[in-house]
Each structure stands twice: as structure tokens, then as C-alpha cells.
Amino acid sequence: MTTLRPLAAATLLLAAAPTALAAQTKAPAPSEAGETRNPATPTVTSYPAAAAGDGATANGFNLSRWAEDWSSYRDPAKRDDVLDRLKYLPIAGDGDVYLTLSGELRLRVNHTTNPNLRELRAQRQDINRIVAGADLHVGPHLRAFAEIAHGGIGGVELGVPAATLRNDLVLQQAFVEGNVDAAGVAFGVRYGRQEFTDGPNLLVSQRDNNTIRYTLNGWRAWARSATLRADLFDMKPTAYGDLGTEDDVSDPARRFSGVTLGIVVPPDWFGGSKLYVDPFFWRRRNDVGAWGGRIGPAERFYAGTRIWGDAGPLTIDWSVNHQFGTYIDQDIDAWQVFLAQTYRLGKAKTAPRAGFHFDYASGGGGYGEGKLRNAYAPFGNNIYYSYQLFLTPSNLITAAPNLTFSPVRNLRLTAEYQFAWRDDVRDAVYRANGQPFAGTQNFRSHKIAEVARLQAVWSITPRLSVTGRYEHLAAGPALTDAGYKSSDFLAGWISFRF
Numbered sequence: 001m002t003t004l005r006p007l008a009a010a011t012l013l014l015a016a017a018p019t020a021l022a023a024q025t026k027a028p029a030p031s032e033a034g035e036t037r038n039p040a041t042p043t044v045t046s047y048p049a050a051a052a053g054d055g056a057t058a059n060g061f062n063l064s065r066w067a068e069d070w071s072s073y074r075d076p077a078k079r080d081d082v083l084d085r086l087k088y089l090p091i092a093g094d095g096d097v098y099l100t101l102s103g104e105l106r107l108r109v110n111h112t113t114n115p116n117l118r119e120l121r122a123q124r125q126d127i128n129r130i131v132a133g134a135d136l137h138v139g140p141h142l143r144a145f146a147e148i149a150h151g152g153i154g155g156v157e158l159g160v161p162a163a164t165l166r167n168d169l170v171l172q173q174a175f176v177e178g179n180v181d182a183a184g185v186a187f188g189v190r191y192g193r194q195e196f197t198d199g200p201n202l203l204v205s206q207r208d209n210n211t212i213r214y215t216l217n218g219w220r221a222w223a224r225s226a227t228l229r230a231d232l233f234d235m236k237p238t239a240y241g242d243l244g245t246e247d248d249v250s251d252p253a254r255r256f257s258g259v260t261l262g263i264v265v266p267p268d269w270f271g272g273s274k275l276y277v278d279p280f281f282w283r284r285r286n287d288v289g290a291w292g293g294r295i296g297p298a299e300r301f302y303a304g305t306r307i308w309g310d311a312g313p314l315t316i317d318w319s320v321n322h323q324f325g326t327y328i329d330q331d332i333d334a335w336q337v338f339l340a341q342t343y344r345l346g347k348a349k350t351a352p353r354a355g356f357h358f359d360y361a362s363g364g365g366g367y368g369e370g371k372l373r374n375a376y377a378p379f380g381n382n383i384y385y386s387y388q389l390f391l392t393p394s395n396l397i398t399a400a401p402n403l404t405f406s407p408v409r410n411l412r413l414t415a416e417y418q419f420a421w422r423d424d425v426r427d428a429v430y431r432a433n434g435q436p437f438a439g440t441q442n443f444r445s446h447k448i449a450e451v452a453r454l455q456a457v458w459s460i461t462p463r464l465s466v467t468g469r470y471e472h473l474a475a476g477p478a479l480t481d482a483g484y485k486s487s488d489f490l491a492g493w494i495s496f497r498f
Contacts, residue, residue: 363395
């Protein structure tokens with residue numbers, strides 16, 4: 001990444017950015033709540049932008065800031081305040097060469113009782129995130145993007161914070177990108193350090209819950225027509241140090257590559273719909289894979305399909321994948337099925353939504369018996385099953401009804417009650433970092449836990465939001481038989497983005 005490091009200098013321009021709040025626009029900025037599997041309503045240009053594997057953009061804002069397009073601010077009449085001016089800074093006289101600046105400040109507190117599900121003193125984490133980014137456009141076919149970030153943490157019973165929580169300075173993203181249109185098809189390639197979200201959210205995610213986001217290093221290329229697309233990639237994850245930019249390197253032990261396709265379902269099907277079918281075939285190589293206390297090389301392939309989008313009041317996000325390959329001397333044979341759906345209870349876009357999700361992730365063989373049937377997510381959304389990060393889609397079956405509603409304007413509440421079981425009682429219960437709860441493989445109860453969750457997101461302005469979360473994990477016998485306890489989690493944060 002040394003050749004891309006000069007791009008980060010552009011982000012220093014953010015030091016002069018004012019901190020005034022933005023005026024209201026049409027939609028709230030995205031937040032961590034956007035990490036849940038709520039498919040976007042895309043706007044068709046060529047291939048629908050929201051379905052192109054870069055995440056959803058709501059009137060300009062995206063979790064991946066490089067996916068935003070502020071070229072309309074070339075017209076001064078469309079700018080509402082001084083921060084809008086930072087979204088389009090012309091460098092050349094004709095305006096085709098311009099710079100877009102972005103930034104975020106997030107202040108957060110987490111409180112967890114019985115950390116690690118052990119009867120211990122409660123943990124409190126006081127966390128801050130500071131991000132600054134610059135997006136340089138050189139005409140319509142070339143761009144360079146850089147983003148630096150800082151993560152700080154204090155509190156009580158912290159242990160040794162991970163580098164994704166405490167980090168003095170990170171070159172979080174830095175890439176160059178070129179694109180061209182030919183015969184009605186848009187071709188492009190991006191090289192460098194970047195976020196990657198082209199697939200089911202439970203398999204690939206930026207992990208915005210972390211202070212420092214999940215990124216990879218390598219190339220991604222695509223071809224997109226109005227109704228078809230193909231994305232190819234070959235990347236290595238970033239291994240973060242916790243000091244400056246010099247200790248953040250491409251992980252030599254892990255590699256993620258493959259292809260994701262996309263098909264637009266004809267919009268007149270099902271009485272009018274916005275649906276997409278995304279087949280994918282991936283390979284993940286890990287020289288230091290770990291299951292059951294053993295460490296060794298693993299090569300895991302993913303063959304699957306995702307179907308998602310809107311059909312009238314119904315929103316779906318369904319995916320299935322088969323995983324195969326080898327781990328040390330074991331063959332891999334694992335499955336994941338994710339079925340999430342919500343139904344809008346009214347015609348207005350803000351009407352309440354009743355939903356239900358059912359998920360299956362196979363388990364077994366993690367301790368060296370027969371085939372390895374433990375499913376594994378490469379780097380998925382690690383808060384989907386537990387805000388406390390106590391569950392992950394490996395050896396897991398869940399069922400959860402949920403309800404989302406807005407009691408007042410700009411306030412969105414989501415309540416969920418989840419039941420969780422093991423697929424194979426001879427294998428362990430696994431947490432979000434892929435590690436087992438030690439000893440759970442020695443007991444034979446299926447039920448892991450019941451989890452009650454509540455989230456509130458108040459969009460004060462499109463750039464300023466406040467989020468609160470509460471979770472109670474009532475440990476079931478699969479955990480309590482091994483000495484683990486129930487836990488409560490309370491978190492709140494304020495986020496300002498421009």
C-alpha cells in the first residue's frame with residue numbers, strides 16, 4: 001500500500017472543515033442500523049446502483065463514502081450550507097476535476113454485564129471514532145479515494161482492546177479506480193485498500209459496529225449492463241496494528257477471491273417489483289484456520305445465491321450457500337440458509353413493518369470427527385444475532401419475529417425476540433469472532449439462548465443521529481451447563497457525518 005499512501009494527504013484538508021450542523025434534506029444519513037438485512041429500494045440508471053454491490057445510498061449518503069455521488073453540487077443553487085460546499089471542490093476550470101471531502105465523528109458508550117458470559121464485574125467501553133476522507137475525480141473515468149481513521153477507547157474492565165477498537169491512526173482505505181463504457185456495458189476496475197460488500201450482508205460487511213472498519217487489499221473488476229452484472233475480485237484482508245499507518249499491512253495468511261453475478265428480475269413480475277438474483281462463487285484461503293484447538297491450512301469454497309428486494313409491501317432477503325473444501329485432513333461440507341422478510345402494514349413508506357427471520361448454519365466436526373460441517377462467514381455482519389457479539393452463523397439455528405415502527409417523525413424503533421439453538425450438540429457454541437465458548441462441546445443441550453433486543457435511531461438531521469440499543473441474552477442450557485451466565489447490554493452513541 002506504500003504507492004497509495006500519498007492519497008491520504010488529501011484528507012488533511014478536512015482540518016479546515018466547519019463543524020456546523022447541516023440543514024434538513026430528504027432522507028437520513030445511513031447508520032449502523034443500515035447494516036441489518038433491509039434491502040434497499042434502488043433507482044435504475046444503468047444497472048441499479050443500489051444493487052451493484054456497493055451498499056444502499058439514501059439521497060447522497062452511503063456507509064461506504066466512495067459510493068456517494070455529489071457531482072450535482074456543481075450547481076451552487078443545490079447547496080444548502082457550507083458543508084455542502086465541501087462535497088464539490090473544483091480543481092480544474094471546467095469542473096470535471098474535483099474533490100469531495102467527507103468525515104465522521106462518533107462518540108459511543110457500551111455497558112455489558114457478565115462480560116464473556118462469565119460472572120464478572122460489568123464492562124464499560126467509552127469509544128470514539130474520527131474519520132476523514134477525500135475522493136478525487138479526474139474526469140468521468142478516473143478517480144482516487146483515501147480515508148484515514150482514529151479509534152480511541154477508555155472505560156472499565158477493558159482487557160486488551162483489539163486494534164479495531166483502539167488505533168492511533170489507520171489508512172483505512174486508499175485506492176485508484178478507472179472505468180469506461182463500451183457497447184452499452186460499463187466496465188471498471190478498482191485497485192488498493194477498500195471495503196467490500198458485494199454479497200449477503202451476513203457473509204460480507206464493512207462491520208460498522210467496529211470503530212475501525214473491515215477492509216481488504218487487492219483488485220475488484222466489473223462489467224454492468226442495464227439488467228446484468230459480473231464482479232470479480234481477489235483480495236487479502238488488512239491486518240491492523242494499533243499505532244500508526246506503518247503497522248497496517250495485507251494479511252499474508254488469508255486471501256478472499258471469487259465472482260458475484262447480478263440479474264434484475266423484470267419489474268412487471270409479481271404485479272410490480274424491484275427484485276434481484278445474485279449468484280456467487282467464492283474462495284477463502286486461510287493458512288492459520290482454527291477449529292477445536294487445532295490450527296492449520298483451510299481452503300473453503302462458497303457456492304450460493306441471494307434473492308432480495310421488494311414486491312409490493314413485502315421485502316425479502318433470502319440466500320443459501322454450500323461450503324466445501326479442506327481443513328487440514330478434513331473435508332468441508334457445510335450449509336447456510338438465511339431467510340429474512342418484512343411486510344409493510346400500510347401504504348406509507350413510514351408505515352410499521354412486521355418481520356420474521358429464520359437462519360440455519362450447519363455445525364459439527366469442529367473437534368476433528370468426520371467432515372467439518374461448521375459453516376463459516378468470511379467477514380459478515382457480526383451484530384445481526386447479538387449486539388454483544390455472542391452468536392455467529394456457525395452451528396446455529398435461529399428464529400426471530402420483529403417489528404419496526406416510527407412513533408414520531410425521524411424516530412425509528414425496532415424490537416426483536418430471537419430463539420437460538422445448536423445444529424449439532426456434539427460441537428461448541430461459537431461467538432462472533434469464530435471462537436468457541438470453551439467446554440460447550442462437552443454437553444448435549446440444543447438450546448443456546450433467547451435474546452430480546454431493542455434499537456432506537458433518532459435522525460435529528462440528515463447528518464446527525466443518535467442511536468440506542470438494549471439486549472438481554474438469557475443463556476440456555478447449551479451455555480449454562482458449561483458454566484456461562486446471562487448478560488445485559490446497553491449502548492448509546494451520537495454520530496455526525498458530512
